Amino acid sequence: MKIGIPRALLYYQYYPMWKHFFEELGAEVVVSPHTTRVILSSGISRVVADTCLPAKAYMGHVMSLVGKCDCVFIPAIRSLKAKVFNCSKFLGLPDMTRAVVPECPPILSIDVDMNKGEKELWREIDRLGRHFTRNHSKVRQAAMSAWQKHLEYCRLMVEEGLTPPQALERMFGLEAEPEGKGASKEKALPTADASGQAHIAVIGHPYILYDHHVSHRLINWLQQHNIRVHTPEMLAAEAIDSGIGRLVGQSYWTYEYEVVGAGGHYLEHDVDGVIGLVAFGCGPDSLMMDMVRRHSALPGAAAFMNLTLEEHTAEAGIVTRLEAFVDMVRRKKRRKETCA
Amino acid sequence: MRIGMPHMGNLHITLKTLFERLGVDYVIPPSNSQRTLSLGAKYSPEGLCIPFKLTLGNLIECAAMGADTLLMPGGNGICRLGYYAKVQQQVLREIGYNAEIVELGVSERKLIGFMQMIKRLSNDASWYRLITSFRFALAKLHALDAIERSVQKVRPAEQVKGAAQELYTSAIEAIDGANDYASLKKIKKSYLAQLDAVPRQSRANPLKVRVIGEFYVVLEPFSNLDVEVELGKLGVEVRRTTFISEWTKFSLFLNPLGINEKERYQRAAMPYLKHDVGGEGWESVGEKVLHAGEDYDGIIHLAPFTCMPEIVAQNIMPTTQEDIPVLTILCDEQMGKAGMLTRLEAFVDLLERRRRARLACNNVRRAYGSLLRD
Numbered sequence: 244m245k246i247g248i249p250r251a252l253l254y255y256q257y258y259p260m261w262k263h264f265f266e267e268l269g270a271e272v273v274v275s276p277h278t279t280r281v282i283l284s285s286g287i288s289r290v291v292a293d294t295c296l297p298a299k300a301y302m303g304h305v306m307s308l309v310g311k312c313d314c315v316f317i318p319a320i321r322s323l324k325a326k327v328f329n330c331s332k333f334l335g336l337p338d339m340t341r342a343v344v345p346e347c348p349p350i351l352s353i354d355v356d357m358n359k360g361e362k363e364l365w366r367e368i369d370r371l372g373r374h375f376t377r378n379h380s381k382v383r384q385a386a387m388s389a390w391q392k393h394l395e396y397c398r399l400m401v402e403e404g405l406t407p408p409q410a411l412e413r414m415f416g417l418e419a420e421p422e423g424k425g426a427s428k429e430k431a432l433p434t435a436d437a438s439g440q441a442h443i444a445v446i447g448h449p450y451i452l453y454d455h456h457v458s459h460r461l462i463n464w465l466q467q468h469n470i471r472v473h474t475p476e477m478l479a480a481e482a483i484d485s486g487i488g489r490l491v492g493q494s495y496w497t498y499e500y501e502v503v504g505a506g507g508h509y510l511e512h513d514v515d516g517v518i519g520l521v522a523f524g525c526g527p528d529s530l531m532m533d534m535v536r537r538h539s540a541l542p543g544a545a546a547f548m549n550l551t552l553e554e555h556t557a558e559a560g561i562v563t564r565l566e567a568f569v570d571m572v573r574r575k576k577r578r579k580e581t582c583a
Numbered sequence: 584m585r586i587g588m589p590h591m592g593n594l595h596i597t598l599k600t601l602f603e604r605l606g607v608d609y610v611i612p613p614s615n616s617q618r619t620l621s622l623g624a625k626y627s628p629e630g631l632c633i634p635f636k637l638t639l640g641n642l643i644e645c646a647a648m649g650a651d652t653l654l655m656p657g658g659n660g661i662c663r664l665g666y667y668a669k670v671q672q673q674v675l676r677e678i679g680y681n682a683e684i685v686e687l688g689v690s691e692r693k694l695i696g697f698m699q700m701i702k703r704l705s706n707d708a709s710w711y712r713l714i715t716s717f718r719f720a721l722a723k724l725h726a727l728d729a730i731e732r733s734v735q736k737v738r739p740a741e742q743v744k745g746a747a748q749e750l751y752t753s754a755i756e757a758i759d760g761a762n763d764y765a766s767l768k769k770i771k772k773s774y775l776a777q778l779d780a781v782p783r784q785s786r787a788n789p790l791k792v793r794v795i796g797e798f799y800v801v802l803e804p805f806s807n808l809d810v811e812v813e814l815g816k817l818g819v820e821v822r823r824t825t826f827i828s829e830w831t832k833f834s835l836f837l838n839p840l841g842i843n844e845k846e847r848y849q850r851a852a853m854p855y856l857k858h859d860v861g862g863e864g865w866e867s868v869g870e871k872v873l874h875a876g877e878d879y880d881g882i883i884h885l886a887p888f889t890c891m892p893e894i895v896a897q898n899i900m901p902t903t904q905e906d907i908p909v910l911t912i913l914c915d916e917q918m919g920k921a922g923m924l925t926r927l928e929a930f931v932d933l934l935e936r937r938r939r940a941r942l943a944c945n946n947v948r949r950a951y952g953s954l955l956r957d
């Protein structure tokens with residue numbers, strides 16, 4: 244059986260885990276290509292206009308998998324931690340996809356809701372595994388080793404400072420990129436701090452940060468301009484938790500860690516500037532990024548810039564804003580150094 | 584301590600009664616208006632839904648009137664609403680108010696939580712006093728909703744446009760002023776009778792639409808540009824499920840017994856949406872499915888612009904097999920009345936045509952049937 248995985252939304256966080264799980268159970272996994280203009284606009288044509296950009300891209304990815312696989316894996320992830328929820332689009336993802344992409348191959352799904360406890364999660368995993376085998380213990384084994392893969396993936400990012408695409412590359416080798424703008428030649432980030440090099444953190448959902456088409460390769464641009472880039476995945480859990488604690492007290496959404504947690508940490512540690520990337524139409528971000536922005540006004544916080552990405556955002560516009568921001572950060576840094 | 588709370592429909596009348604009876608100091612902000620909306624929008628982050636903006640406007644006005652404790656609905660797992668208070672608190676601080684926002688966990692503990700909170704705020708009034716005050720406040724709520732239901736029926740048929748609405752406005756005032764059960768009962772009875780006596784047009788069977796959608800915009804007429812009144816002017820009868828009294832009835836008495844008012848809709852939505860997606864998204868899909876099979880001509884779907892659950896619903900609703908015309912109205916400060924009226928008129932036209940076509944079809948079928956019988 245060939246299982247399609249859309250290269251969008253949760254792909255960036257869980258791909259190694261999913262891939263491993265399905266392969267352990269004897270299935271083959273295909274991933275949709277990197278986002279292109281065509282993929283995005285085909286997604287846009289199917290949903291109502293105020294749907295968020297990443298969900299639009301997701302639908303485009305599902306459409307690009309039609310005819311290439313026997314079924315598509317679309318999880319419904321409700322909550323990964325008791326009382327911390329995901330946004331509506333994640334909760335209704337399988338149903339929404341079925342509605343707007345009727346030609347979609349059969350959907351394989353799993354409901355993840357940690358409010359219902361671990362037992363229920365195992366039951367869901369078993370239900371998913373039953374599509375492949377009747378052997379309970381085989382499914383459990385596959386799930387356990389898939390979880391190990393996930394931990395390995397996280398370790399690569401936290402300990403070696405890799406971004407998700409770099410970590411994926413390390414784990415699975417190069418995946419050819421259609422446009423080949425030389426993006427896949429990203430080097431691992433130098434760990435030694437070349438003196439005078441400015442540090443900038445880019446925060447936001449992974450499916451915005453690392454989708455080259457949606458983010459206009461913002462991270463690459465920064466790296467090419469001799470900026471040391473930090474991302475939320477590189478932070479250990481304690482740093483994130485203390486960031487969340489300072490800004491909002493308690494997390495409410497799953498994404499709190501990549502936006503509020505990372506924002507809270509980076510505004511006060513490690514970097515000279517923080518860029519908040521927000522997708523047009525994102526509900527949680529409208530509130531969370533605002534908390535980060537307000538915090539950045541406090542004395543001593545790193546410089547902050549909020550960038551909203553729309554389907555019509557022109558790369559030139561982003562570059563202009565980036566240049567201005569980087570200049571400002573560098574100037575501030577120099578001033579601070581001469582003062583010291 | 585002085586309490587303030589945002590508006591939603593006629594809720595303030597109920598709360599006022601409660602606070603007065605318990606001797607709690609309170610303020611009622613000015614009713615929602617363009618001013619409230621501009622005030623809220625001015626301090627809102629980009630891309631937020633209209634309930635956030637209006638409630639923020641209310642809270643700022645409460646604070647300006649000297650309230651130091653602001654009650655806001657909140658809690659986990661109910662979409663952005665649960666996060667409102669955190670941001671609104673920051674906004675208030677930044678403008679320079681010291682008022683403290685207290686979150687009411689409406690999703691988990693519902694009214695019980697609210698009662699406990701009121702008990703604390705009222706300097707620990709006795710449960711007896713609390714419950715009797717609460718009962719009277721609820722009685723007002725029920726009277727208001729009963730009158731509103733009747734108004735919904737009279738509006739489309741009245742000969743003089745606006746007659747029912749006028750009665751409604753004065754009924755609200757009268758109920759607001761009622762001090763005991765007897766006068767409340769008298770007021771209710773008298774207004775229901777007056778509404779009954781409003782001269783009506785002879786047209787027997789007005790078009791019937793169901794109003795569905797997100798809780799706040801359905802209940803707060805200012806946020807939906809008085810869509811029900813406008814539909815009434817066009818001669819359309821409006822029905823809806825969402826009333827505050829329904830909500831209190833269920834969350835106070837029936838939900839603890841395991842009776843869920845929404846289950847009917849959720850079950851109907853199952854083939855198309857299997858999960859609660861926050862807000863009223865799930866129920867919107869279910870209501871469409873159910874009402875398509877009932878005696879309605881169309882559905883007006885009210886959704887705040889950028890509302891996440893309703894976006895999911897909007898994406899799914901057009902694909903259900905059960906078919907009924909749906910007009911989605913996105914509520915936002917950008918929405919102009921003229922634009923909405925044009926869309927409403929076009930929609931009502933469509934419904935008229937559909938009904939005529941259906942009648943013609945039925946007549947043919949009947950004629951054909953009698954032919955066969957002969």
Ligand code: SF4
Nearest residue numbers: 295297330332525526
């Ligand atoms: S979190 Fe934001 S960007 Fe992600 S799916 Fe939800 S609304 Fe869209």
Ligand code: SF4
Nearest residue numbers: 632662664862890891
């Ligand atoms: S349900 Fe809609 S209107 Fe209500 S908080 Fe959520 S997004 Fe805003």
